[in-house]
Structures are given as C-alpha cells and as structure tokens.
Amino acid sequence: MTLLQVRNVTRRFGGLTAVDDVSFDVYEGTVKALIGPNGAGKSTLFNALTGFDRPDEGSVVFEGEELVGRKPREVVRVGLARTFQNTQLFEEMTAGENVMVGSQARQRRGFTTAMLRLPNAVAEDREAREDASRLLRLIGIEEWIDVPAADLPAGIRRLVEIARALATRPRLLLLDEPAAGLNATETRELVQTLFRVRDSGITVVIVEHDMGLVMEVSDEIVVLDRGAKIAEGPPRMIQKDPAVIAAYLGGEVDDDV
Amino acid sequence: MSEFLQFLVAGLKNGSIYALIALGFTIVYAATGAINFAQGEFFMLGGMLCVSFTDLGMPLPVAAVAAIAATAAIGAAFELLAVRPIAGDSPLRIIMVTIGGAVVLRQLALHFFGPDERALAPFTEGASLKAFGVAVELQTLWIWGLTALAVVALALLYRKTAFGRAMRATAIRRDAARLVGINAGMMVTVAFALAAGLGALAGVAVAPLTQTAFGVGAAIGVKGFAAAILGGIGNPITAVAGGLLLGLLESFAAGYFDPAYKDGVALVVLLVVLFVAPQGLLAKAGRVKV
Amino acid sequence: MNARTLRALAPLIAVALALIVPLAVSDRFLLKVFTFCGINALVVVGLALLFGYAGQVSLGHAAFMGLGAYTSAYCTVELGWPWLLGFVAAGVVAALGGLILAIPSLRLKGYYLAMATLGFGLLMSLAFIQAEPITGGVDGFSGIPFPSIGPVEFRSASSLYWLVWGAVGIAVLVAHNITSLRPGRAMRALHGSELGAQACGVDIVGVKVRTFVVSALMAGLAGALYAGVVGFISPSLFTLTASITFIAMTIVGGTSSLAGPILAAVALTLVQYSDALIPGLPRETAQTIQSYQEDIYGLAIVLIVIFAPRGLAGLWKRRSAGNEAS
Numbered sequence: 120m121t122l123l124q125v126r127n128v129t130r131r132f133g134g135l136t137a138v139d140d141v142s143f144d145v146y147e148g149t150v151k152a153l154i155g156p157n158g159a160g161k162s163t164l165f166n167a168l169t170g171f172d173r174p175d176e177g178s179v180v181f182e183g184e185e186l187v188g189r190k191p192r193e194v195v196r197v198g199l200a201r202t203f204q205n206t207q208l209f210e211e212m213t214a215g216e217n218v219m220v221g222s223q224a225r226q227r228r229g230f231t232t233a234m235l236r237l238p239n240a241v242a243e244d245r246e247a248r249e250d251a252s253r254l255l256r257l258i259g260i261e262e263w264i265d266v267p268a269a270d271l272p273a274g275i276r277r278l279v280e281i282a283r284a285l286a287t288r289p290r291l292l293l294l295d296e297p298a299a300g301l302n303a304t305e306t307r308e309l310v311q312t313l314f315r316v317r318d319s320g321i322t323v324v325i326v327e328h329d330m331g332l333v334m335e336v337s338d339e340i341v342v343l344d345r346g347a348k349i350a351e352g353p354p355r356m357i358q359k360d361p362a363v364i365a366a367y368l369g370g371e372v373d374d375d376v
Numbered sequence: 377m378s379e380f381l382q383f384l385v386a387g388l389k390n391g392s393i394y395a396l397i398a399l400g401f402t403i404v405y406a407a408t409g410a411i412n413f414a415q416g417e418f419f420m421l422g423g424m425l426c427v428s429f430t431d432l433g434m435p436l437p438v439a440a441v442a443a444i445a446a447t448a449a450i451g452a453a454f455e456l457l458a459v460r461p462i463a464g465d466s467p468l469r470i471i472m473v474t475i476g477g478a479v480v481l482r483q484l485a486l487h488f489f490g491p492d493e494r495a496l497a498p499f500t501e502g503a504s505l506k507a508f509g510v511a512v513e514l515q516t517l518w519i520w521g522l523t524a525l526a527v528v529a530l531a532l533l534y535r536k537t538a539f540g541r542a543m544r545a546t547a548i549r550r551d552a553a554r555l556v557g558i559n560a561g562m563m564v565t566v567a568f569a570l571a572a573g574l575g576a577l578a579g580v581a582v583a584p585l586t587q588t589a590f591g592v593g594a595a596i597g598v599k600g601f602a603a604a605i606l607g608g609i610g611n612p613i614t615a616v617a618g619g620l621l622l623g624l625l626e627s628f629a630a631g632y633f634d635p636a637y638k639d640g641v642a643l644v645v646l647l648v649v650l651f652v653a654p655q656g657l658l659a660k661a662g663r664v665k666v
Numbered sequence: 667m668n669a670r671t672l673r674a675l676a677p678l679i680a681v682a683l684a685l686i687v688p689l690a691v692s693d694r695f696l697l698k699v700f701t702f703c704g705i706n707a708l709v710v711v712g713l714a715l716l717f718g719y720a721g722q723v724s725l726g727h728a729a730f731m732g733l734g735a736y737t738s739a740y741c742t743v744e745l746g747w748p749w750l751l752g753f754v755a756a757g758v759v760a761a762l763g764g765l766i767l768a769i770p771s772l773r774l775k776g777y778y779l780a781m782a783t784l785g786f787g788l789l790m791s792l793a794f795i796q797a798e799p800i801t802g803g804v805d806g807f808s809g810i811p812f813p814s815i816g817p818v819e820f821r822s823a824s825s826l827y828w829l830v831w832g833a834v835g836i837a838v839l840v841a842h843n844i845t846s847l848r849p850g851r852a853m854r855a856l857h858g859s860e861l862g863a864q865a866c867g868v869d870i871v872g873v874k875v876r877t878f879v880v881s882a883l884m885a886g887l888a889g890a891l892y893a894g895v896v897g898f899i900s901p902s903l904f905t906l907t908a909s910i911t912f913i914a915m916t917i918v919g920g921t922s923s924l925a926g927p928i929l930a931a932v933a934l935t936l937v938q939y940s941d942a943l944i945p946g947l948p949r950e951t952a953q954t955i956q957s958y959q960e961d962i963y964g965l966a967i968v969l970i971v972i973f974a975p976r977g978l979a980g981l982w983k984r985r986s987a988g989n990e991a992s
Contacts, residue, residue: 171864190866201865209858209974211922214849220855224867226848230876233847244847268858279698280862287867411777415783461972467776469971471723472917476967479910483961594906598788601781636796643789650782651770 122291122322123146123168123199128177130163137163138174140348145291150313150323152333155343156367161326162204164343165295168324170194181291195224201288202280204296204326208268214279215251215264221286222247247286254282257319258312261298274305278312291322298329309338334358342366378509379467383631384624389516389585392523393419394642396578397600398607398615399530400571405610407546407567408463414454414478415575416597419484421447422576423588424485436499440460444576451572454481457564470594478593485590496583519581526577527616530570534612543567559656560611575600595639684831688824691901697823699939704830705888706730706915707931710839713916714927718977719845720877721857721921722772723780726787727885727912732794732904734760734886735893739807740800749814753890757949760886761879763790768878772871794901806900808894813894826895833891834928837884841924844880847866854922907960914963917970920977930978937962 123145130138138160143149153161163345168179170191179186182234186194195201200221209217226247232240255261258278263271271279279298294313299307302376313336317323327333333340333354340357342350344366350357358361397419404412422443429439458477462469499518504511534540546563578596579588601623607618622642630638689695709731716722734756741752753895771782793878794801813820813829820829844850856863863870894901915934919927936943937959941952970977 171861191871192867195865195867207859207862209855209862211858212854216851216854218850220863220866220868223848223852223855228848229879230844230849233747233844233849236843236847240847247848257701283862283866360752363731411781413780453953458968458972467780468721468723469975471777472913472971473968475725475910475913476964476971479960479964480968483958483964487957487961525721595788598785602785605781640789640792640796643785643792646785647782647789650774650778650785 121145122182123324124178124180125168125245126165126178126180128164128174128179129162130167130172130174136346138167138343140177141343141348142177142339143341143348143351145322145324146339147290147322148317148320149338150317150325150336152337152340153324153326153343154328154330154333154340158345160346161342161343162295163346165201165293165311165326167193169199190204191365192224195287195289198288198290199293200224200284200287200291201293202277202284202295202297204299206276206278206280208271208276208283210269212268213265213267214255214260214271214275214282215248217268217279218251218254218282218286219247221283222250224287249280250286254285255279257285257315258282259308272305273300274302274308277301277305277309281312281316285316285321289321291324292316294323294325294327296328298324298327298332306332379631381508381510383627385510385512385516386631387624387627388620389519389623390465390626391603391620392519393596394599394603394622395616395619396523396526396574397596398604398619399527399612400574401601401604402610402612402615403567403571403574403579404406405604406612407477407543407649408459408469410459411474411601412459412568413471413474414481414593415571415600416593416595417478417481418451418572418575418593419579419600420485420588420590420593421450421481421572422579423496423583423592424489424494424579424590425576426580426583427496428489430496436497440580443580444573447576447579448569448573450481451575452565452569454572455568459568460561460564462516463561478597482590482593487537488594491590492591494583495587496580498584504577513585515581515584522577522581526574527612530574530612539566578651596644599642602642603651605649606645646658668712669856675752680925681835684835685828688827693942694823696942697827698895699936699942701823701827701830702892702939703932704827704834705892706912706935707834707928708830708837708888708891709912710887710915710919710927710931711834711841711924712881713912714919714924715841715844715853717913717916718919718921718927718979719850719857720853720874720921722874722878723783723913723980724878724881725780725784725906725909725913726767726790728785728904728906728908729790729882730760730763730882731889731892731908732790732887732899732901733763734889735899735904736794736801736807736889737886738890739810740810740898742811743809744800749811749894750816753813753887753894756890757883757887760889761883763886764879764882765875768875768882772874772878776873782808784906784909787922791901791905794904801901806898807893808898808900810893810897812897813891820894821975830891830895833887837887837922838928840880845922845924849873849876857921881951910967911960911963914967918977920979920981921975923977923979923983926979926982928975934963934966 122142126142128138128141141164155161167174168311170189170193174187181197181199184197185284226243228240228243231351252264255264260275263275298309301309313323337354339352340354340364341348342357349362349366350360397415400412400415404410426439426443426447428443430436454477458473462473498515500514502514504513517644534544543563546560603622604615606622607614622645625645626638626641629641687700688697709727713727716724716919737759738752738756741747741755742749767786771779774782794805852868855866855868856870856873860870915931916927919930938956940946940955974981
C-alpha cells in the first residue's frame with residue numbers, strides 16, 4: 120500500500136533548480152533510500168517533505184492528506200518524523216529528556232493544566248517518561264538515559280535522535296544521513312536499529328552516502344542527480360543502471376561508492 | 377514655508393548624528409554579524425571625554441581628536457576584553473555581554489566625570505546664518521560637514537585601500553577571508569574601533585548644542601539602531617539614509633504635532649520596522665541552515 | 667547528607683527560612699528590605715522562565731512591572747476598587763501588554779527580539795511620563811492604599827513581608843509545575859534547538875508567546891505589590907536600568923533553574939541596602955557601595971556570561987554531579 124506519494128516536486132533557489140520535478144512512491148513497511156552525488160538535492164527534497172521548506176510546485180500526499188504548505192509540527196503530528204544531518208539534539212537536556220520531547224507531538228496538555236498540575240498533565244508526563252525509557256531500551260542505549268546530550272558520543276547521538284523521532288509515534292521515519300560521522304561499529308549498531316524499526320512496522324525513508332549501508336537496508340532506491348530523478352528500483356538494479364554509473368563517475372567520485 | 381524649512385534643518389542635523397551611530401552598528405554588524413548594544417556609550421564617551429579634555433586646557437580641535445582617538449581605543453579594548461572571549465557564540469551571549477559592558481562603560485563615566493550635564497563650546501563662535509527665513513546654527517554646519525567627511529573617508533577606506541578590501545572580504549565570508557591570509561580577529565577589533573570612533577565623532581559634534589551626560593548613551597544607541605534597521609542593516613549607504621530619514625521624521629512629528637512625541641518617534645519606527653519587515657531585514661542574520 | 671536528599675529538602679528549608687524571617691528580624695527597615703527582595707524575586711521567577719528556560723530575551727521587563735504598578739494604583743485610588751481586584755487587573759493588563767508585544771516580537775530572533783523588547787521598554791517609560799492624567803507624570807502616583815484581601819489589611823512590615831513572599835511562593839509553585847511538565851520541556855527544547863523542537867511537534871511560537879505572557883504577568887503582579895507596599899510609584903522605577911538589573915539577577919542565577927535566580931535576586935537586591943544589612947555600617951560606606959551597585963550588576967553580567975554562562979545554578983549542578991559520580 121502506498122503510504123507517501125511524492126508528485127512533481129520542484130524547488131528553485133533563484134536560478135538554481137535544486138529539486139526538479141521529482142515523483143516517487145513509498146510503500147508501507149519498506150525502506151526507501153534517496154541517493155545521489157553531493158548537491159543532488161536530497162536534503163532540499165527532505166525539507167520539502169517534512170514542512171521545513173515549501174516546494175514551488177508539486178504535491179506530497181501522506182495517506183490521502185496533502186502535506187505541502189503545512190508547518191513542520193503539523194507534518195510530524197500527521198505521522199512523519201525526521202532526523203537531521205547535523206543532529207539537532209537539545210544539548211543541555213539528558214538523552215531521556217530529549218526523547219520525552221518527542222512525545223510532545225502526540226500530547227495535548229498545555230500551559231494551564233501544567234501550571235495547576237492537573238492529573239492529566241501529570242499522567243501525560245509519566246507516559247512520556249515511560250515511553251522514553253522503553254524506546255531507549257528498544258534501541259539498546261538505555262544506559263545513557265541520564266547523560267546530557269552534549270556529553271554523548273556521536274553514534275549514541277544519532278540513535279537518541281532516532282529514538283526521539285520514534286517517540287512521536289510516526290508511521291514514516293525520515294533519516295537524513297544517519298551514518299555520517301559514525302565509525303564501523305557504530306554503523307553496525309545503526310543498521311540493527313533500522314531493521315528493528317522496520318520490523319516494528321514503521322516505514323523508513325533514508326538519505327545516505329554510505330552505499331554499503333544503503334544496499335543492505337533498502338528495498339528500493341531513488342537516485343537523484345542535479346535535482347532530477349534519474350533512476351528508481353531495487354538495489355541490485357540500481358547498481359547496474361548505466362545512468363546511475365554515469366552520474367557517479369561523471370561527477371566527482373564519492374569516497375563511499 | 378519657513379517653518380517647514382526650519383524643521384527640515386533640525387531633522388537633518390539630528391539625522392546626521394543618527395547616521396553616524398547607525399554607521400557604527402553597520403560596521404560591527406558587517407564584520408561580525410553581531411549587534412553591539414554598547415554602541416550608544418561610545419557617543420557618550422566621545423562627548424564627555426572632549427569636554428574633560430578642554431577642561432584640562434587642551435584647545436578644542438586637539439581635545440576633539442584626542443577624545444575620538446581615546447574612544448576608538450576604548451572600543452578596541454571593549455572588543456578584546458568582552459566580546460572576543462565569546463566571539464562566534466550565540467547572539468544571546470553577545471547581547472548580554474555588550475549590555476553588561478554598556479552598563480560598565482556608563483558607570484565608569486559616572487565615576488570619572490560625575491553626574492552633571494556638561495556642555496562644550498561651539499566649534500566656531502558667531503551668529504546663526506539666516507536664509508529663506510531659516511536660522512542655521514554654525515554648529516549645525518559643522519555637524520553636516522563632519523558627517524559628510526566621515527562618510528567620504530569611510531567610503532574611500534573601504535573601496536580604495538587594501539585594508540578596506542580585507543574588511544569587505546571579512547564581511548562576506550569570515551572563514552574564506554582567513555584562508556587568503558586576512559587576520560579576521562584583527563579586522564573585528566578594528567571594526568569596533570572604527571564604530572566607536574564614529575560614535576565619538578557624533579558625540580563631540582553635537583555636544584555644543586545639546587549638552588551631554590554619562591547616561592545619554594542608551595537612548596541614542598537605540599535611535600542609531602532604529603536608523604540602521606530603517607535603512608536595512610549591513611549597508612552603510614542606506615544606514616546614512618536611514619539616519620537622515622529618522623531625524624526628519626522626528627523633527628516633523630515634534631514640530632507639527634507635539635514636541636513630547638519626539639523621543640517616541642524613533643522607538644515607534646524601530647518597533648514598526650522590526651514587526652512589519654523582519655524577514656527582509658533578517659535575511660542575512662536569521663537564516664539557519666537545515 | 668548527599669546531594670539528592672539535600673535537593674529534596676532544599677525547598678522545605680527555603681520555605682522555613684523565609685517564614686521565620688519576620689520573627690527573627692525586629693528592625694522594620696530590614697524587614698522592608700527583605701520584602702523588596704521578594705518583589706524582585708517575583709519578577710525574576712518570570713524572567714527565569716523566559717530567559718533561563720526558553721532562552722528568549724526581554725530587555726524591557728520593568729515596563730510590565732510598571733504596567734502592573736500603575737494599573738493597581740489607578741484602580742484602587744481613582745476607581746476605588748478593592749485592592750485584590752486592582753491586583754488582578756494589574757496582572758491582566760501586564761499579561762495583555764506582554765501578549766501584544768510577544769506576538770510580533772517572538773517571530774524575531776536574537777538581536778532583533780532583544781531590540782524590540784528594549785524599544786518597547788523605553789517607549790513604555792516615556793508613556794509613564796507622558797500619560798499624566800493616569801500616571802501623574804514625572805511626579806509619580808502617591809497615596810496608594812495598603813494591600814488588603816477582604817477585611818484583612820496588610821499594614822505591618824511583617825504582614826507585608828508574608829504577603830509578598832506568599833506571592834513568590836505561589837509563583838515558584840506555578841513556575842515549577844510549568845518547568846517540570848510538558849511546557850517546560852518544550853521551552854528547554856526550543857532553547858536547545860528550534861529545528862529539533864519543530865521536528866518534535868513543538869509549537870515554538872506558541873510556547874514562546876505563552877512563556878512571555880506568564881513572565882509579563884508575574885512582573886505586573888510584582889509591580890502591583892510594590893505599589894501597595896510603598897504607597898508611591900514614579901516613572902524612574904520602571905526604566906531600562908531596572909530591566910537590566912532584573913536581567914543581571916536572572917543571568918547570575920543561572921539557566922534552567924528557579925532557585926538560582928531567586929537567590930541571585932535576593933543577593934543583588936541586598937547590595938542596594940547594605941546599610942540595613944550590616945548594622946553600624948558608616949553612612950558614607952553604604953553610599954559608596956550604593957554608587958557602585960550598577961557597576962556590580964554590569965560586571966556581574968559580563969563575567970558570568972564569559973566565564974560561567976549557566977550561572978550559579980550551573981556551577982552548583984556541576985558540583986553536585988561531581989559529588990554523585992565520586
């Protein structure tokens with residue numbers, strides 16, 4: 120079943136067309152990768168999908184709901200959670216508190232109930248706390264729960280950000296270069312986490328440079344070059360696609376390829 | 377008609393002062409991306425130092441140059457001592473340090489110069505010029521002349537000298553400037569010194585007309601910032617235009633409505649510009665790369 | 667006693683200490699000084715929420731205090747309202763003022779937000795002088811009645827002390843509830859990373875506006891209390907200098923903390939009243955200290971921001987974290 124429909128999305132910055140008429144579908148329960156040389160428009164497309172940027176043309180439909188024009192917080196409430204290429208953790212808060220913030224996307228209680236410490240505000244708080252420790256346990260990093268984000272190693276930071284995104288209870292998780300800056304061991308842990316996330320029924324879209332990782336985890340791959348989609352298909356087909364090979368070899372050769 | 381012209385003259389006189397302060401904001405902003413909340417204190421220091429130097433027996437021109445040079449040095453020291461340790465940090469910390477620094481500068485002035493209002497003798501003695509039913513004080517001519525001189529000198533400095541080119545390069549890309557061998561830290565110190573010097577020049581030039589005191593910095597600083605943002609911050613030419621425009625607005629509001637409104641005009645302009653056109657004005661400062 | 671038990675007991679100890687002050691202190695002037703400490707602490711609790719938790723600047727908080735003070739004065743003196751009603755009105759007017767400023771301002775960031783609040787503060791101090799029919803102009807507003815709630819009037823120094831610190835206690839409770847539950851985490855989150863907070867579904871403008879309104883409300887109530895305690899207010903109380911004093915207290919106190927800023931508010935308020943604090947202090951010495959009071963605030967801001975950006979609370983937390991680890 121199609122969970123996300125991306126149709127003819129175009130984004131221009133001045134004279135530059137960063138994303139050029141890109142369309143693809145994401146099926147429920149699968150892992151889809153967006154790859155392409157540097158400057159191919161992956162991050163711009165990502166921002167357009169999650170409400171952080173507004174495409175000039177095209178539509179993004181999630182379960183029948185149009186997402187273009189919605190604010191990031193509305194998009195996440197619909198069920199799309201994201202992480203960032205440069206992790207956007209709350210540095211002075213602990214790993215556990217960071218994940219608890221993720222629960223805000225599905226909680227309702229505001230200032231007044233909190234001020235008066237009404238039971239439902241307290242109950243929400245307890246629920247967020249329990250959810251955070253459950254998610255950190257699921258990902259296998261519960262021992263870091265009380266450590267401030269600023270003191271976490273890079274690999275753990277990535278995983279905490281994923282846990283925080285999961286706390287929003289997404290149907291679709293979008294990961295922007297989750298393996299950037301990780302060593303081999305940390306990347307292994309990330310792959311395990313991705314499988315665990317997919318197996319729990321959450322659909323994943325991933326932007327990634329690490330080709331080994333992409334080939335291992337993804338069911339389907341979309342290749343972008345200079346903003347346009349040049350290929351789409353399962354990993355084995357993409358590896359042999361002449362247009363893809365030309366794009367990577369013709370442009371600057373990426374270390375990871 | 378003559379009333380209109382009189383307001384025009386008064387507006388352009390105060391506007392020149394605001395333009396000089398606005399230029400100070402612009403220079404520091406261009407070099408660092410920061411707003412220096414102590415900018416108004418340099419105006420105060422210029423005036424107060426000049427008065428004190430003449431009290432010590434210095435001839436006025438010497439006292440004026442000494443006061444501007446001393447204030448520029450204080451500006452450089454301010455950058456090195458207070459701003460440098462947190463350079464490149466969050467705006468929040470830079471705001472706080474420059475606010476705290478402004479308080480310290482003002483209090484130092486209070487302890488050194490005392491709480492009284494001080495006046496400077498006019499640069500040239502003589503009756504006001506009269507034409508078309510308008511009286512123009514000689515000091516006003518000095519203010520216009522000195523402002524014009526400062527603007528031209530600054531333009532030449534930025535356009536014609538290697539130093540100015542380095543400043544402009546720093547303003548465009550700090551990291552890239554460092555790669556081509558420009559000492560970005562030094563540029564920032566010099567920018568603070570220049571900004572302080574311009575503020576001091578304004579303070580010296582206007583002291584014979586308005587008197588000065590240790591506490592005048594904050595109010596004039598806000599007006600200068602209002603002028604800078606009115607013109608679109610970061611651009612020296614529009615900063616000057618913003619200053620003159622603000623002076624005119626103030627003068628006409630005070631003249632045609634109520635003198636009590638004069639000080640409120642700049643504040644209203646400041647708030648309106650911030651609220652109505654923040655995107656355009658924020659274009660450089662506020663963008664965070666996702 | 668380890669840090670954790672100390673942490674749990676600290677609020678109780680603080681309340682006990684605050685309660686017994688009027689019993690232990692017989693000097694009425696000194697008691698009044700401690701009452702002023704409480705009024706400043708009330709403003710600073712609000713600023714701690716705004717600045718220390720949500721990371722938003724206000725360089726114009728004295729204006730909200732002034733709005734509250736003048737509203738309460740006008741309602742009680744000119745309109746003859748009961749004090750409590752004037753007190754509520756003060757809170758409402760200050761909160762409305764906060765809302766009107768917050769909605770356009772809080773879309774701004776960093777320098778521009780700071781300038782907008784600074785400009786608003788200066789504009790309000792002009793308004794307090796110019797709106798003479800309401801405020802009494804530069805001469806100020808005098809003859810404001812003592813606070814009263816129903817038949818109970820707060821006249822004596824000790825009853826005023828308890829009234830003010832009772833208000834502080836309620837404000838701390840409310841602030842603690844906010845910070846320890848969902849809104850507090852949203853505030854700290856957007857302080858840490860606005861992008862991250864948005865990705866978590868936080869309505870960042872909404873949270874900022876609400877926080878601003880709450881902190882303006884607290885400042886307004888503090889203003890009303892000041893008017894009732896002293897009986898006289900004038901525009902010179904609600905200036906930029908006062909706003910910066912509150913900021914100094916908040917910064918010295920530290921981020922993500924309520925106790926730190928309150929302690930700093932008390933300590934820095936006492937600087938102004940060294941003569942009351944140290945009996946027998948020569949008058950000249952007290953005056954000298956007073957004339958350097960603003961130097962102390964200014965220097966405190968600069969030094970804390972450079973060397974200990976999380977303030978006293980940050981230093982304390984680091985110490986206790988170190989203790990727990992060892």
